[in-house]
Amino acid sequence: MKPINLTALALAASASSSAFATQYLTVEQAQQVMFPDATGFRDVSLQLTGEQMKQVEKLAGLPARSVAWRVFAAYKGDAQLGSLLGYVVLDDVIGKFELISYAVAVNPDASIKQIEILTYRESHGFEIKSPAWRKQFVGKTAAAGLSIGDGIASISGATLSCTHVTDGVRRIAAIAQVALKK
Amino acid sequence: MRRRAQPWLGTLVEVTIADTLSEAAAALAFDAAFGAIAEVHRLMSYHDAASDVSKINQMAVGSALQIHARTATVMRAALDMNAVTDGLFDIACASRLVEWGYLPRAGLESGLHQGLARHQRNRPALHIDADGNLQKLAPVLIDLGGIAKGYAVDAAIDALQASGVAAACVNAGGDLRVYGETAFPIMIRDPRAPTQIGFRFDLKDAALATSGSYFSQRTVQGQPRSALVHGVDGSAVVNNISVTVQAPACMTADALTKLVLLSADPRHPLLQQFGATAFII
Secondary structure (H helix, E strand, C coil), X not given: CCCCCHHHHHHHHHHHCCCCEEECCCHHXXXXXXXXXXXXXXXXXXXXXXXXXXXXXXXXXXXXXXXXXXXXXXXXXXXXXXXXXXXXXXXXXXXXXXXXXXXXXXXXXXXEEEEEEEEEEECCHHHHHXXXXXXXXXXXXXXXXXXXXXXXCEEECCCCCCHHHHHHHHHHHHHHHHHHCC | CEEEEEEECCEEEEEEECCCCCHHHHHHHHHXXXXXXXXXXXXXXXXXXXXXXXXXXXXCCCCEXXXXXXXXXXXXXXXXXXXXXXXCCCHHXXXXXXXXXXXXXXXXXXXXXXXXXXXXXXXXXXXXXCCCEEEECCCCXXXXXXXXXXXXXHHHHHHHHHCCCCXXXXXXXXXEEEECCCCEEEEEEECCEEEEEEEEEEECCEEEEEEECCCCCEEECCEEECCCECCCCCCECCCCCEEEEEECCHXXXXXXXXXXXXXXXXXXXXXXXXXXXXXXX
């Protein structure tokens, strides 16, 4: 008999009881929105070296946090010979209540072109702090089979600061400077 | 229903378009809406050294500055709101927020905070003429955090209307406005459990803003503080309620939440004057 994973069930239940969750764009939609002239996107994900990590921390004034970064290069024309329009860097940030996936469009000169939120999810602080709760979302998109409520209502309330996203963008700007700049 | 969100004004700004526009037309409308928000951010950010707000904070007493028409609109509304609320609503509370660590220290800030109201007994700290020339008459440190988000929402709504969008919603971290024939579902956070829904209803052709201190409360040097400052006595608003104001424009709704929160009166006589209604949860 196949054992039932009670932990997974409990996590799924608590995650779906989260009041606020919205999907704005899939990774593919974000690529199109940020580089409408692109004819193709190529996975050029990064593995930062120890030296690059140090440079990123120095530039951003923040811990580099991760060695691996998901990056797509946007091209017009042939993926090898065509012109490079820029990059799309993907990231997730975790706040006190919220988990936000976002995409940053970077120009070839490493300047920031645009930022788009992909998904926004909220839950209780204790769920956000649980690595298992976060793990089920991080790096996923709707295409990966994640379904979240209708997400149509708009939330009104005290302003929730987006410091984590702002810091994340600063870190990505530094990574672009160190590892993507042409 | 198409929906996009970008980080601006220190929060997430969400634009929802409820219209069967072509993909290309919707993309242009989103660009126009976020473009307006970005412009307000650049002009009115406390943190950006090149913003009008930073220039006002840095300029010497006695000097004058030409400010952008958008900044002038918000500053005039803020000064007017300060006058009609007898100083309860005050953009000159930034020095308190600096003191409590909510805002970074600006370069020049000697002889700070008396608040706009206290100056007004003798003369106002700031004066703007009809051409957008601002004069600084007394030391003052301003932050438009209590009104600029609402204005940015109005500016984005104007941009969407100008782009021919029939119905839309713009939400800047809780300050929102909807227009068109579509009724938009709105959820208000429960101030005692902010990740839960406290109230849910549909909103059509109106603006709504909610203020509360639940996300910004913290202890600073043993004292409970928040990002909401009482304009007259300079104390922090620390409680577990939230105030929601509905008004025709979001800038008005945003500013009036502070009046209701500080007066604790959801039937304050000034609300009617601005065509607004309020409730406390």
